[in-house]
Amino acid sequence: MKSTRAFRSAAIVAGAAPFVALLAACGSDAGAEPTPTSPAANGSSSAVAAPSQSPVAASCPSAPPAAGGTPEWTLPGTTGNVAVTGSTDSAAPEIKVAGPFGVTATQVHTLVAGDGPVVPDTATVSVCYMGVNGRDGSTFDSSYERGEPAEFPLDGVVPGFQKAIAGQKVGSTVAVAMDPADGYPEGQPSAGIQKGDSLVFAIKILGITG
Template structure:
């Protein structure tokens, strides 16, 4: 696994820091951790904050000056660039790039820019350091935010020795808010004509409700079908990517629904390589922000083995919204 973010919370207000390995998964194993205790909160002030001296545009790796004088004992927050996207809500999965350094020394202890992929974690629910949970809820996608986090809202009096952070260190972050997602998120691409009468038609609504899937009363195709319903303008999915998805699946025969993230109101995160072959082949090369219709023949799905709600030798139809690549 690739190293986990320095920002993850664990019980008793501690934060974990994984080693600097080069593993291939950025997904933190937070699900098995006990629920953190209630996080502290503090007053928010607008400074002082050190200057960003280079890399000042959204998406650029920033260079931050050393802190001058004593930092505030409160949480200092300043929006450097005001975004125009969706508003971050408590409990959302927040996608972000960030750089963190120590106030007194300007030593950079962690950043996502060098890793080449934005991080994604729940915000406002105790899985990130308290200063982040408090400061970033309510910000808009496309914003760049600078934070100076006092020890009480960061790593506490114990610090984080593995990260070279003392219990007295105030931490400075620049955070780019790349995306925010919830169980009501939808793809945001442009509609693509669905004019093949021999294939299912998928709804194009983007209100967070499950789209309709209308299966024709015809023989199922023998080969995999992968087509855009809504075509996004994001990066193309690679076979090695982990995806954040909203999806619904129905049987070709009868159109009965057998699975849906919409019903659970919980998005799915999957490494593409661990999914059925129909998803691996059908989603690779598709663009982030798209809704894709897949028709998966049995040999690329579950074959002659029955699964929950899926009879053996079933052709499957999916609507999949590719919300983000992790």
């Protein structure tokens, strides 16, 4: 299984979702490393066994988006700017950074509103996501590249990721520009994230699983 890529105190997502685990790592003890498995809570690599409450897609598209499209969200930061195009049924999202990009307050934008149930702030969700570092524009984790959704509880991830998803409707695609305090205030070396880095995510909310 691939090594973990992102979250607050322990790997948070089930299955093969390395990033979200890194997201859980930011609240861990100093020097602690995230569990090198998928982002499942407490380092577990098994899927969360909860009854499905909404339809959940089985895969995340890995094909690149069509060239020449208009971004669905452009955001100037305190430095740099970012342009985000959400995923479709057949293509992954695109995040273009003119950097270094940074924000001093987390900002969330709904790219496409879904028509499913509203996501509670403590729900366990299934999502496709891409995470990009605003400092250098590098993709540090992507479930689209793996072709598999990530599943995790929103009360076990970094604040910025929870802010992006809670209150949205299932089926929505959203983007979030996350200030350092809502991501990894002290950095996350295993993902190439330095102290002070702002992060940008494109997320497709597939379903509520618990």
